Every structure is written in C-alpha cells, then in structure tokens.
Amino acid sequence: MTDKLFDSFIKSKLEHYDSGAPMHVWERIKNDKDRKPKGFFFWRNRYILLLAGLFLTGITSYILLNNKEAVATMATTTTAGVEKTKQEKLPNEPAATLQQPISTQGKNESSSTNEATSTHTPSTQSTPSNTSVTNQSSSDHTKTSVFVQNNNTNLNGGVSSISLSLTKNKQGSLFTSVNAPGVKSNLVNSSEQEQVLSIAGFSRNDNTMPKFRLGNISMPQNKPTCPTINGPRRRDFYLEAYVSPDYNIRTISAGDTSDFYIKERNETEKYRTSFSTGVRLVKNLGEKTLLKAGVNYTQINERLRIVSENSKQLTQIITIRTVVRSPGDTLFVRDTMYYEQTGTRYRTTYNRFRFIDVPVIFSYEFGDPELMHFAVNAGPVFNIVSFYNGEVLDTSYRPLSISTKSGNNVNNWRNNIGLGMFASISIFKKLNDRIHLFGEPYVRYNFNPVTQQNNFIKQSYLITGMQLGIRYNFIPPGQRYKR
C-alpha cells in the first residue's frame, strides 16, 4: 500500500468518526458559556478603573492649571502671527508696527491708515482690554489715536494705561506718541522710540514686547512680580517609567514538617528571570524632597521539575474483529489486552507569581541636577492584587496547583499580600532640559507571605532589582521656580 493510499485510508476512517457526544461536558459548557470573557485585569475591576480615571483627571487638571500662563502666551503669539500673515497679504497696507520702518512714502496714506485701522478693529474689540480707536483727519495730517486701558494688568512703576498716537504728515512721516502717566513724547526716529519703549518697560528685541499695531494692541505677558520673603519655590512634576530585572530571595517555612520538605522544594523549584515594570508620578514637596506614587507590576518566575523514575504507564487495547462466515452469519471477536511501559517521567511546570502594587515613596535628592544627581528613596508598597499559576510540591511530594483560578486552592494562596516596604538609591543623568535617565537599585520586602494565614506553609519573597528608566518633567524649564 502506498503512502497516498495509507493517508486516504486514515482520512476516510477518521474524518467523520463520531466518538459520541459527552453530555456531562454540556453541563460544563452551560455554566461557562454565559460567563463574560476575560479581559485585561484593569477593565474587569471597576474600582481600579475608577481610580485610574481619577488619577488621570487629576494629572490633566494639574498640568492644565499650571500651564495656564503658557497657554495664554501661546494664544497671543498665535494672534500676532495671524495678523502678520494678513499684513503680508496686503502689500499696499502701510507698515504700522514699530518694528517696521516708521517712515512711509506711499500715496493715499490717509485712506491706507484708515483701512488698516478698520481691518484690525474687530480683533481689538475682542481683547479683554478697554480699547478705543479714534481717527482724526485734517488737511495737514492724519492722526490715529489708540487708547489702551488694561484693568487686569499692572505695568512697571504702576503704569496702568498707555495712550499710543500715530500721526502722519503730508510727507508721509509717521509720528508716534506713547502717552502714559509720566511718559509723553512725540517721536520721529527709532532711537527715540526705543527710549519710550524702554520707559514703558520693553525693548525692541524683546519677544514679549507688545505689538503696537493699529487696532491690535496686546499687553505684555511677563507680569511684574514682587519677590517673596522665602525666595523662589521649586515646583517640579515628573513622570517616571522603568523596567527592572529582578532577583528574589524566597523563604519557606513549613511548621512542624521536616526540613526534608523544604530541601525538596528548593531542589525541585528553580529561580528563573523575574522582572518589574511600572510608572509613577513624582511631585516635589520641598526643595529636595519629593513624593512618588504610581503603579508597579512584578512577576516572579520559577520552574518546577519533577523526575519520577520507574514510572509505569498501563495501556488497554481492545480489538474487535469481524468474521463473516457466510451471508447473515457475522461473528464479532473482541480481544482485550494490556501493555505496560516503564520509564522515567519528567514533569516541568513554569510557575508565575504576579503582583500589582501601588508604591508611595518619599525621596530626598542631592547633587547637581545639571550633571548627575542622586536620591534616597523609601516608602510603603500597597498590594492591589496578586495572582499565581503553576504547581508546587505539597507535603506528600505531589504537584499541587497554585493557580488562583482553580477553586480548590483559592483559600491557600493570597489574592492580596498587603503591605510591603520599598527602599532604593537613585542615580540620575540629565539628557536634556526635560528628560533624565535613571538607575535605581532597590529592595522590597512584603510583610505577609503569599500563602494564607491558615496554610502552615509560609512562603514569602524579598525582591531586589535594578530599575532602569526615564524621568520626564512636565514643567517647562522657565517655569520651574515660582515666587
């Protein structure tokens, strides 16, 4: 018989072979089918989801509130940019800003000035300042006065209002006058303009200089501030993300059981690579002290290997032969035989102990932040959930499932190992203004074992590792000190 025939013989025999419906499986399916499919842990636990939501909302609010000024500056800059674009699109429009040549020789200056004023008036009205624009036309010159009064801003030296006048004579020269309490001048050349600007607290090259444009008056953004008694206060807010290769030291005690059991456990269960990963938010409390909180995931891996020598396997073979002696006379012959195999049986199971925790860590920093700085960290670690799978030897040296999924052992292993302590030393290296790299050798100890109180076997872990990660500062470099 060829291979092809052999294959087709097997296929024809087995493709539609019916082993009979096991109805006891239906009972299991009935219970299982309406159960919700398992998803990621966080999506199943609504309390953790709620906490995560609150956490994210808090961070977002904090960032937004702290960056309010930056957002306002950005908005002003954007408006100015738009205005500039508009101006570029109108080549006949006179250069009305002080940064451009002040003297123009275009024709029909009066109408151009009025056009510019009317173009930008809506944007002026939209500003929170009280702004009034008046146009006065005479035969000799055109005068455009823009009066700005900002009720919300105090300028240097108590100046609360600026009156800006642009006047054109017949020759096309533009006269500018800035009127403020104590400041009043009519300026022609740029040096005088600079002088006026310097009196008002601005310089020509200063980015924060208000754009003195007709109909578009913006106020300076750098508010004058008074120094506090204690000087500037640090306000940093970081996000740290890390991974860590771990090494754990396991402790097992088994009550009155002989040491042989512990020895057997240690021989059969070998440590394999473990790891931790997590993210945390860091907020400074003082100049050198910080508070860190986040979420940490730790996985401890072990391998259980059981060797059973002289293991025996018994196989039953039932052979039914059909003998057709004559049509209608069929004889069924049933033979039953057993055969036994002896050999060494290896059983390997990979155990996983997983923990999700919330560490709350206090940190003290020292060193030069610009080059390399250090921190000493310590604090409690609160376990949220622990789950395990795999097998361990029980006291009768048989493999026993530790899976938290199986109902039998759920009482023997904790789903929450409670409180632990964390201590570490961090080394930071600056990469740029916002990002630091860090390495953090740490040690963590949980006060409770992973086994339940009523289980006479106590198994606990001391975890050590080296967290490697990055730290990102949400606060831009210019705003890290607050008076």
Place this chain on the structure above:
Amino acid sequence: MKGAAVKVAPFLYDSGAGQRYFVVRPLFVKPEPHTLILNEQQLIQGCIRNDEQCQRLLFERFAGKMLTVCLRYAVDTMEAEDILQESFVKVYRHLHQFKFEGSFEGWIRRIVVNTALKHCQKKKIRFDEIKPETSQGGSIEPSAYTHLGESDLMRLISQLPEGYKIVFNLHIIEGYSHEEIAEMLNIKDSTSRSQLVKARRYLQNEILKLQKRVAV
C-alpha cells in the same frame, strides 16, 4: 402506543441533507408530525438568540465528531473534553460572526482545531518522546488494515509523539498544506514534511506489530 401518557419531543431536527430525526427523544411514543422542524440555519439563529435548547441541539449534533478531533490532539480524554468545552464556548460566543458561507461543520472544526493547537502550544508539561523504532522496510499489505477499526486508529495516533501527532492530524485528516502547518506552528516546511514522514512510518510499524499480535 398512540394516545398513551407521553412526553412529546418539541423539535424535529432536519440535518439539511434530506434526513429528519427527532432530537429530544420521546419517552413513550413517537412525536407528532406537527412539531417544529429546525434546519441548520434556524438552529444557528436560535443559538445566536441564546436559546438554550438550540444550543444543546447544536452540541448534540456536533460534539461527537468534534470530540474525535479533540482526542486526536489531546493527551487524554480529560484534556480532550476541556478542549471541546472551550471550543463550544467559543462557538456560542462567536456564532454571530458565521456568514452562512461554506460548511458550518467546517467552521466549528476550524475553531476546535485552533483551540486544540493553542492547548498544545500552551502546554508546559512535557513527557519524553518515545523514539520510533527503525522502519522494518517493505510495504504493508492492504489486508493488514482490514481489521483496523476507528478506535484502533485513534489509539495508535494518540501514541504518536506530540510533534508527529499534530503534523499528521493537520495534514492527513484536516487537509492543511505543509506551508499552512508551518505558519500555524511557526516551524519550517521541511520540519513539517519530515515529521509527517516519521509519523507515517511509526504508524505503519505499529499497525504491523498489532497485526502480528492479532495473528498470534
């Protein structure tokens, strides 16, 4: 028996191939002909509506064949039943995705095979592979197979080392090509081919041995 105290079967089952048979077996009498007839499509729609009776009918119809598939991949009956359970739960959950194109049995079978493969890949407990004895050479007479029943073949296949077994089942019985098997199991085509050849030789040797025993 007509007119006796009866418990009438509520459904008549139509297999779709011209065969109709009663699914819930009556205790005393044959069911009346006016009882509801369900074809495959109605059965599926009933399952989608989460009608437990339809789901049970579906299970009764396909579970036997699918258990055979599971047994071919599993180490023992318990594992096969676990695979069967998981597969049927998947079938019920994803039945709304069935587009009524092609064979429904084929669709279920694919789910069962995928679930079985997932089980095989997930399995952490391994036994030493039994080294197949060297080929005895020569072809086997067709008469050697005549006495072989399905259960014998199932038993012989279950004795195959795991790698051989999976490739043999996928290629010979499910009809997957070596390229598809290579992709499914993340192995090379050549590995799949060699595993199949070894599996075939192993089975043929075992059949010969069995034949000799029977002859004795």
